[in-house]
Amino acid sequence: MTRLQVSNEKSQRENHRLGRRLTWLEIVAALLAIATASLGIWSSTLNSDIAHLNATIDTLNRDVATAQEQLNVRQEEIESLRHENGELRAALPRSIAPEEVPDARNVGAVTLADGGDAIDLNSTQPTFDTGIDTSTSDTLSYRDGELRTSWHQLDILALKNGHKAAYETCAIATGYAPTNTIEPHRLTGEDICIRLKSGNYARIVVQESAPEHVTLEITTWEPPL
Secondary structure, three states, X not given: OOHHHHHHHHHHHHHHHHHHHHHHHHHHHHHHHHHHHHHHHHHHHHHHHHHHHHHHHHHHHHHHHHHHHHHHHHHHHHHHHHHHHHHHHHHOOOOOOHHHOOOEEEEEEEEEEOOOEEEEOOOOOOOOOOOXXXXXXXXXXXXXXXXXXXXXXXXXXXXXXXXXXXXXXXXXXXXXXXXXXXXXXHOEOOEEEEEOOOOOEEEEEEEEEOOOEEEEEEEEEOOOO
16 A cells, blocks of 8 residues: 555545544534523523512512501501590499399388488388487488488489389499488389498388378498498
């Protein structure tokens, strides 16, 4: 084989290897092109997803801010209602629990004759010491068609519309007026609360009223617990 032939053969082998390298480079270039295109698509999709997430976050932040504003308004309304409720509770009359009701001190019915017949509302006797001296406090006498207190005035409250004078009613009621005389004929069948000078409460119901006499149903209670 001549030197020229050997040289040609080497050239052919080199060309063949170079051709294969070019083919691989073309394949790699094609793959890189595909990868670049895919990366561009993925990047575009990722950017779109990020933008969507950012928009969602902004919406949620606005919703949170709105919810916080609504919560603040609700809290203000609640505080206002609590304040109003406190004022309403304070305006309600004081109530007395059953265990705070004292025992009855005396219960009975008495008839007072005109002319100054008197009773002691603090008495524990069945007749309320009918006929006693009226110079002491918390006494009632009957004269000239009127029930009269002693020289001490008593706090009197006549209940209307059929209300009953239980201890709880008399103890929490307002509107008592210091009084020296009671006209029983105007109060027949109605309950009367009396706040005595002793601090006790009494309930009187006029059962019968006539010029010559008056009949009273009386309940008194022990001092407040």
